[in-house]
Amino acid sequence: QVQLVESGGGVVQPGGSLRLSCAASGFTFRNFAMHWVRQAPGKGLEWVAFVNYNGNDKYYADSVQGRFTISRDNSKSTLYLQMNSLRPEDTAVYYCAKDEVAPTYYYMDVWGKGTAVTVSS
């Protein structure tokens, strides 16, 4: 079945770096755009970043622009999020999500279970 599994979360000090991964299975990964979405403790959902099917087109939330980099390796069916210059406000559960379109409207139809990131000294 279609599945997304995140990994790489943990505890990191402010100013540190972390790389999240999202392993995809059950669908042709290279054909679909992907997202990262996060939820800070006690807060709502916040979209973080988008990458198109071949990695050539990327968008970021203002809150992470210049610090986070989304990428993908279609040969490994894996999505990444490189997070640098981490701040306490980046503490959250990070979800990867698959993009879908039908017929001209886009949405996130499959989500991973998330990986927790804590930024604290």
Place this chain on the structure above:
Amino acid sequence: EVVLTQSPATLSLSPGDGATLSCRASQGVRGALAWYQHKPGQPPRLLIYAASTRATGIPARFSGSGSGTDFTLTISSLEPEDFAVYYCQQRSSWPINFGQGTRLEIK
């Protein structure tokens, strides 16, 4: 940037009741709006896309309506498993935004 405002923030109802959740966009998003259900410890679940199309496997008691700036998620008769937080999301323009959520709680 499109800002989504959901109301009410919290809705207290009983199983069997009907629920109406609202999402208002700061500018028109055509039909590029989706609704998600989120329960603690679980990933978000897609309910509705293109404002009114139910996602695969979503029960018929969930329905979406609206276009432009005003959208509604309706749950016709609440089941115990429907108590959760509901988010709307716009895909009309970048950046993608979610509303702040409506918490549907048991009365």
